[in-house]
Amino acid sequence: MRVNIPGGYLFQRKNSKRGNWVFYCYVDGEETQSSTGTSNLENAKAKASELYANFTKRVRMGTTVRNETFQEAAFAFITSEQQRLGIADLNAPGEKPRHLRQKARWAQDLCEFVGPRTLLEDVTSTRMRDLDDWLQDRRNAGGVWGNLKATVSPTTKNTFRALFRGIVDHAVRRGRIRPQDRPEMENVPPSPMRRSAFTISEVAQILEAAKHRWQASRDIAHARIAMAPPPDAWQADREALGRFRLWHALTVLAWSGMRPSSLVALRRRDVIYRKDAGVDALMQDPTEERGRFKVRSTTRKGTKRGAPREITTSIYPNRRADGSLEELRNLAKDDDSLIVPITTHSMNSAFRKILVEVKITSSEDGDPLSLYSLRHFYLTYLMQAKLPPQMIAKNSQTSLAMLEKHYDHLQNEWNADELANA
Secondary structure, three states, rough: OOOEEEOOOEOOOOOOOOOOOOEEEOOOOEEEEEEOOOOOOHHHHHHHHHHHHHHHHHHHHHHOOOOOEHHHHHHHHHHHHHHHOOOOOOOOOOHHHHHHHHHHHHHHHHHHOOOOOOOOOHHHHHHHHHHHHHHHHHOOOOOOOOOOOOOOOOHHHHHHHHHHHHHHHHHHOOOOHHHHHHOOOOOOOOOOHHHHHHHHHHHHHHHHHHHHHHHHHHHHHHOOOOOOOOOOOOHHOHHHHHHHHHEEEEHHHHHHOOOOHHOEEEEEEEEEHHHHHHHOOOOOOOOOOOOOEEEEEEEEOEEEOEEOOOOEEEOOOOHHHHHHHHHHHHOOOOOOOOOOOOOHHHHHHHHHHHHHHOOOEEOOOOEEOOOOOHHHHHHHHHOOOOOHHHHHHHHHOOOOOHHHHHHHHHHHHHHHHHHOOO
16 A cells, blocks of 8 residues: 655555554655654654655765665675685685685575665565565475475574674664664574484494495595505595595494594594593493494584684593594594594585485484484484493483483483383
């Protein structure tokens, strides 16, 4: 509905939750539209008259806000982030450029949703309420890797919301949009916290597939040598060596509960024979004898912005990780060398190929599985063995609150069984 008034007109946006009237006017080549903040037509006319007078005054004084498209605002935001982080080349290797490239791709997605020529001031809260449906429609249309969940998660939705707020706030600071015209977007409530983990048979399949991939590369490397190759000749082949490390790295992740970021930061001096360190049994295997190693692991989980917090503690892997820890330790050249010189990004990419190969890309509940799911597998394994939660939390460098938040459903199932059989 549109109502003409002196200086411009009033209209109501489609699908507006409050039904407030919006005032539009055009003065000396400058245009603007602002919400009157009311759904009452008479009150809206009075507010529109005030808005028209203020806008006309600003036009005469040359202090109107410059019109800018959302795409221009998004580009300016990414550029400012690049300067803030000191990244000369967005395509350079490293974690910071990779994260910013991902943010730039998300910004392009937002521009596609809003419309490349849409003015920033025309992006309203009503329009942004359709973002979730657009994300879901795009997911339904396909073209995404099969490990993704069929339903767009609250985390993904809130990631786009945070980026949108960052773009708009940056535009406000540059004077491209007035603070009162800034669209509001509330975060989506998180889904119930229940971690997706592999079963023990799936872990066995994954590790066996990783082993076979290394054996295939090893045989190819040996085939290139005319004479009978020595047993360790394959180590000169980059692909074979990388797959060998990946196989053992996955084994350590599955049977230690370490975070991938902590594993790739381990140096040879951090992997210690327990008999050499004189360490008594602290972490017993639920079913077998204790492992031979302790590991000094550093985690940055929970790092606060502007105040990095590193936590280094000793953890005790399951004995099933012993062989892999020894192999990785022996490959390191010296005590300062990393035992897994692979980035988490590269490890994730290779791991996804293995998941596709063994046709395990989602849990029984339909949730996506990832490299981090190996940690959830081990924590679930220890919880099901009914070890003391305090011991599990300490050995996995986490808190009791986290265990209760993500794994409390296991305890509830056991309690139900015990009550039923009492």
